[in-house]
Amino acid sequence: MKIREIIEGKKEWRAHMARVKALPKDYQIVYKEIQKYLFKVGPVELTxxxxxxxxxxxxxxxxxxxxxxxxxxxxxxxxxxxxxLIKDSKTYSDIYQESVAREGNKAMNKASDKTK
Structure with a gap:
């Protein structure tokens, strides 16, 4: 990532947060909770x-x-x-679960190869 992209990203984020701060207080509170939830759940597109x-x-x-x-x-x-909102989005949790399943399958395959 180039420095210019980082700077532009920061400008966009600041402008975005200025829009949030202009909302009524109840909207700001719910927005921040949604933001925390989405950052925790981690839809890949969020980044x-x-x-x-x-x-x-x-x-x-x-x-x-x-x-x-x-x-x-x-x-x-x-x-x-x-x-x-994110029902059709791939999340980091999905990616993690897929990797765990792959590793589990590899381990099972190795175990079955040893019993042959």
């Missing part, structure tokens, strides 16, 4: 810029402009809202 997170801010800005409360936008189960 590709701020696309998913920007989409959430777009949705929140629209909801706030219509005078809706944040839970009217997300629903009362915010984790389910997040899960629905």
């Amino acid at each position: 590709d810029g701020t696309g998913l997170l920007s989409g959430i801010v777009d949705l929140f800005e629209e909801g706030a402009s219509l005078g809706k409360g944040v839970l009217e936008v997300t629903g009362s189960d915010v984790a389910a809202f997040c899960d629905d």
Whole structure:
């Protein structure tokens, strides 16, 4: 990654966070919880810029402009809202589980080769 890309990435992130800070307080709180949840669950695409997170801010800005409360936008189960957003995305957890399964299969194959 070039220095220019790093600088541009930081500028984009700062602009993104300025949009978050401009939201009503309840939206900011829920956004931060969504962000923590998504960083923990780890959809792989999340590291590709701020696309998913920007989409959430777009949705929140629209909801706030219509005078809706944040839970009217997300629903009362915010984790389910997040899960629905990433249901078709590959996560780091998926990658880890696949690697564990591969290693397990290798170990099983080696064990069965020894018994032959």
